[in-house]
Amino acid sequence: MAKARSKVRARAKKVAVKKSAAPARASTKARPKQTFSVHRCSEAGYKVDGLRTFAKYRDLGVLKATNGMALAHVIRFLPPFEPKVVSKLHLHDVDFQMIYVLKGWISTDVEGQGPLKMKVGDAWLQPPRCKHKVTGYSDDCEVLEIVLPGKFKTVELEK
Numbered sequence: 686m687a688k689a690r691s692k693v694r695a696r697a698k699k700v701a702v703k704k705s706a707a708p709a710r711a712s713t714k715a716r717p718k719q720t721f722s723v724h725r726c727s728e729a730g731y732k733v734d735g736l737r738t739f740a741k742y743r744d745l746g747v748l749k750a751t752n753g754m755a756l757a758h759v760i761r762f763l764p765p766f767e768p769k770v771v772s773k774l775h776l777h778d779v780d781f782q783m784i785y786v787l788k789g790w791i792s793t794d795v796e797g798q799g800p801l802k803m804k805v806g807d808a809w810l811q812p813p814r815c816k817h818k819v820t821g822y823s824d825d826c827e828v829l830e831i832v833l834p835g836k837f838k839t840v841e842l843e844k
Contacts, residue, residue, distance in 0.1 A: 724746040
């Protein structure tokens with residue numbers, strides 16, 4: 686009986702050591718306070734006041750809810766694709782940028798990767814300050830874009 690108790694105690698000590706050795710949670714002091722946010726989909730939510738004139742943007746409320754830490758929006762590209770307007774080399778001064786294709790397809794040329802055609806369900810991560818340009822899109826193209834920080838500079842490399 687004493688041996689069984691000592692085995693149980695030994696196991697309990699190991700578990701306690703493992704729990705105490707767990708990595709500390711990342712500090713939240715440097716991060717802005719976040720609030721709960723819900724955004725319902727509606728046609729009225731799509732605005733033409735975004736970065737590009739050839740797209741409508743639907744803000745998902747992340748910029749406000751994270752106090753500028755991140756941005757998430759749906760980009761609905763406006764047909765027809767016009768290379769002279771759309772296909773301009775540029776970069777974004779960001780820490781993180783991820784794009785996920787919700788509808789249709791989009792072609793892009795990304796520095797170091799060459800041309801890519803992305804379809805529904807495809808996603809890509811663009812490293813910070815990665816030079817790129819959109820080289821085509823379907824008439825129904827929509828993408829989800831998530832960017833950190835929420836407010837960032839875009840540097841046009843082609844006029």
